[in-house]
Amino acid sequence: MYNQNSQTPNPKSMDRRSFLLGAGGLALSQLLVGCGNSDQTKLNIQLLKGSVPGQVVSQFRQSLQQQIQLNFSPVEQIQDLFKQLQGWQDKSKTTDEPFWNRLTRFIPFRESKPKVASDLVTLGDYWLKAAIEQKLIQPLEETEVKQFKQWSALDARWQELVTRDNQGNLDPQGNVWAAPYRWGSTVILYHRQKLQSLGWMPEDWSDLWRDGLQGRISIVNQSREVIGLVLKKLGESYNTENLDTIPNLENELRALNQQVRLYSSQNYLEPLIIGDTWLAVGWSSDIIPILTRYPQLAAVVPKSGTAIWADLWVRPTGVEKDTFSSQWIDFCWQPNIAKQMSVLTRSNSPISPDTAPSELQEPFRSLLQSNREIFDKSEFLLSLPPSVMKQYESLFAKIKQE
Numbered sequence: 001m002y003n004q005n006s007q008t009p010n011p012k013s014m015d016r017r018s019f020l021l022g023a024g025g026l027a028l029s030q031l032l033v034g035c036g037n038s039d040q041t042k043l044n045i046q047l048l049k050g051s052v053p054g055q056v057v058s059q060f061r062q063s064l065q066q067q068i069q070l071n072f073s074p075v076e077q078i079q080d081l082f083k084q085l086q087g088w089q090d091k092s093k094t095t096d097e098p099f100w101n102r103l104t105r106f107i108p109f110r111e112s113k114p115k116v117a118s119d120l121v122t123l124g125d126y127w128l129k130a131a132i133e134q135k136l137i138q139p140l141e142e143t144e145v146k147q148f149k150q151w152s153a154l155d156a157r158w159q160e161l162v163t164r165d166n167q168g169n170l171d172p173q174g175n176v177w178a179a180p181y182r183w184g185s186t187v188i189l190y191h192r193q194k195l196q197s198l199g200w201m202p203e204d205w206s207d208l209w210r211d212g213l214q215g216r217i218s219i220v221n222q223s224r225e226v227i228g229l230v231l232k233k234l235g236e237s238y239n240t241e242n243l244d245t246i247p248n249l250e251n252e253l254r255a256l257n258q259q260v261r262l263y264s265s266q267n268y269l270e271p272l273i274i275g276d277t278w279l280a281v282g283w284s285s286d287i288i289p290i291l292t293r294y295p296q297l298a299a300v301v302p303k304s305g306t307a308i309w310a311d312l313w314v315r316p317t318g319v320e321k322d323t324f325s326s327q328w329i330d331f332c333w334q335p336n337i338a339k340q341m342s343v344l345t346r347s348n349s350p351i352s353p354d355t356a357p358s359e360l361q362e363p364f365r366s367l368l369q370s371n372r373e374i375f376d377k378s379e380f381l382l383s384l385p386p387s388v389m390k391q392y393e394s395l396f397a398k399i400k401q402e
Contacts, residue, residue: 041066041068041069041324042068042069042070042071043068043069043070043071043119043322043324043325043328044071044073044118044119045070045071045072045073045118045119045120045121045325045328046073046074046075046081046084046118046120046121046122047072047073047074047075047121047122048074048075048077048078048081048122048311049074049075049076050074050345051122051181051182051311051345051347052072052181052332052341052345053340053341053344053345055340055344056332056337056340056341056344057070057072059337060327060328060331063331064324064327068324073118075122078122078123078124078127081121081122081123082123082127082130082131082136084121085121085123085131085136085137085314085316086134086136088117088136088316088317088318089134089135089136089316089317089318117316117317117318117319118316118319119315119319119322119324119325120313120314120315120325120328120329121137121313121314121315121316122311122312122313122314123137123178123311123312123313123314124309124310124311124312125161125178125180125309125310125311125312125380126309126380126381126382126383128162128164128168128177128178128312128314129164129167129168129169129382129383130168130383131168131314132164132166132167132168132177133167133168135317136316136317137177137178137314137315137316137317138315138316138317138318138319139175139176139177140175140176140177140178140179140315140321141321142175142176144321144326145176147326147330148179148326148329148330148333149330149333149334150330150333150334150335150351151333153333153335153351154180154333154350154351155350157375158180158310158350159176160172161180161310161380162176162177162178162179162180162312163175163176163177164177168383170382177314178312178313178314179312179313179314179329179332179333180310180311180312180350181311181312181313181329181332181333181338181341181349181350182310182311182341182342182345182347182348182349182350183308183309183310183311183347183348183349183350184283184284184285184288184308184309184347184348185283185284185301185306185307185308185309185348185378186220186225186229186281186282186283186284186306186307186308187281187282187283187284187287187299187300187301187302187306188202188205188207188208188279188280188281188299188300188301188302189269189272189279189280189281189282189287189297189298189299190202190272190278190279190280190297190298190299190300191272191275191278191279191296191297192296192297192298193296194216194275194278195278195279198210198211198212198213201298201300202279202300203300203302203303204233204302204303204304205229205230205232205233205302205304206233206304208229208256208259208279208281209233209252209255209256209259213259213278213279214258214259215258215259215260215261216259216261216277216278216279217259217260217261217262217277217278217279217280217281218260218261218262218263218264218267218268218269218271218272218277218279218280218281219260219262219263219268219280219281219282220263220264220265220268220281220282220283221263221264221265221268222265223392223393223395223396224238224307224381224392225281225307226253226256226263226281226396227243227249227253227392227395227396228307228381229281229302229306229307230249230252230253230256231246231249232302232304232305232306233252233304234246234248234249234252237379238307238379238381239379239381239382239384241384241385241388242388242391243391243392243395250395250399253395253399254399254402257399257400257402261276261277262277263400268280268281268282269282269286269287269290272297273290273294273297283309284299284347285347287299288346288347289346301371301374302374303371303373303374304374304377305374305376305377305378305379306374306378306379307378307379307380307381308375308378308379308380309380309381310350310380313328313329313332333350333351335351338350338351
């Protein structure tokens with residue numbers, strides 16, 4: 001039995017993209033360490049494990065006009081990459097760091113800290129504001145951005161996401177601080193036969209309140225995600241800064257709580273797989289890899305919009321811009337390369353976000369093919385002030401205790 005009020009989530013699971021069981025990324029550490037002498041030009045990149053296929057890096061190596069040493073180091077979790085950036089700058093954490101980072105600060109850093117910062121590092125969009133505020137990263141050079149062949153091909157939302165002021169706030173007049181290369185979303189996963197017995201299939205957040213689902217839902221243990229989907233159901237924003245202004249929010253949360261059997265960011269899929277719950281809410285990076293193994297499960301992106309995340313390339317502070325790191329960013333945006341990354345890592349690409357590669361078969365294709373209307377209604381989870389985050393966390397804890 002799963003008790004929704006007794007679960008203590010594993011802090012490591014607070015990073016929603018800790019791993020990806022997809023093809024192409026498993027042998028990265030073996031494939032991507034180049035050979036060469038000490039005088040050879042080097043490109044050092046630290047990336048989220050599984051987010052870039054080995055085939056893509058091999059093609060990048062072949063595309064270069066000169067031989068260089070490529071060192072691609074995969075890291076398990078985004079939080080570790082953020083800590084790496086902090087370690088390079090010898091910065092202590094601030095009180096307004098991302099909330100899941102604060103919850104996981106006691107985890108020992110498992111990777112050995114390189115003596116020299118990498119040329120580029122993967123960072124999640126939610127961590128971007130903190131990285132800018134703490135001066136852990138530097139903006140991409142204006143001339144560099146203008147030389148990117150695919151920058152203009154990026155949807156305006158991606159350009160807006162990474163254009164910020166020196167405090168990390170969205171600012172159309174600011175600098176470009178990062179380059180998005182893949183993205184995903186929060187989705188609904190459900191058991192086909194169980195839902196068929198109720199006579200309907202989920203399409204939107206409002207379906208979570210339907211009769212027949214009491215005690216049948218498992219969901220990630222995240223205040224922003226849970227309160228956010230309720231806000232979305234009510235026609236509000238995931239990034240609402242004053243929850244007291246939203247009528248009926250607490251009542252809707254209480255009603256949803258009656259439907260939830262388990263809150264956990266680590267184990268929310270297991271009860272669905274064994275049939276203890278009939279529906280789950282979680283992250284596409286967790287859900288997509290299991291769909292082929294469990295054909296009784298299906299997934300859908302809520303039609304009223306959802307939370308979306310992006311993996312970004314950022315340049316650590318103090319690292320000199322070099323030609324090859326710029327070439328790598330632009331290489332990831334080439335349509336054929338972006339397509340390969342989408343197929344092999346089962347993720348979305350910021351290039352042509354409305355379509356999924358034809359090579360992707362169901363159940364992946366419908367999940368990764370973004371309906372433009374849904375995409376426009378979806379939102380990035382922006383960093384909120386500490387006082388607002390406290391409001392989210394307090395309300396979430398109160399509802400779960402009830």
